């Protein structure tokens with residue numbers, strides 16, 4: 343799943359490799375998918391996209407946004423984006439395929455569920471998650487400082503939550519989901535079940551520092567090793583706590599990493615480093 347570091351990486355790769363290219367052909371909703379959603383009728387996507395020149399791309403929280411001269415494309419965290427060179431093979435199944443004037447193409451494939459959104463320049467896209475992503479500063483920027491972090495977690499309703507829910511749901515922290523969360527909490531030596539309200543001032547400070555540095559390392563390395571980039575290559579940040587390291591020694595203390603089912607997903611913890 344795309345989270346902040348992958349959205350940044352994909353956007354940078356799209357900007358580098360697709361800016362200035364013009365869409366000459368597009369196909370939306372080619373492969374039926376129960377949990378792929380579109381904005382408006384996907385049959386109208388070619389009219390919005392064909393002839394559009396790629397201007398730029400950016401990561402917005404978990405979204406990847408591509409600005410074209412005619413319209414805007416937005417992909418959420420469940421979409422796999424791949425660039426295919428001229429005459430290269432393209433996937434059999436896809437939810438959006440763009441072909442550019444140099445013969446290269448971009449495919450968007452939804453894995454479990456995902457949004458492939460396109461709106462023409464004269465349309466307005468209204469969506470609360472997108473609005474949130476636009477409104478909050480990215481944790482990769484200076485604007486996301488400790489005061490900002492503490493303010494996002496300050497409401498009483500949030501303080502009652504365990505750390506996993508407080509940090510990695512509702513897009514409270516832009517681009518933070520259950521994937522990046524594991525290493526951020528491990529670096530801060532905090533357990534995902536621990537209630538936010540029980541953290542000391544110092545623990546909250548350490549959590550902020552871990553969030554900033556872990557995200558920065560992940561983004562600088564081109565995303566996490568568990569995710570793929572625009573060319574299908576895994577990211578360069580080796581994830582410490584994930585399915586692949588379950589049962590392996592904690593890099594800090596050597597205790598076996600454990601997996602727990604928690605709040606509709608798996609969490610990975612070091613039972614020694616991360617006390618409840």
Ligand SMILES: [Zn+2]
Pocket residue numbers: 592593594595596597612613614615616
């Ligand atoms: Zn440990």
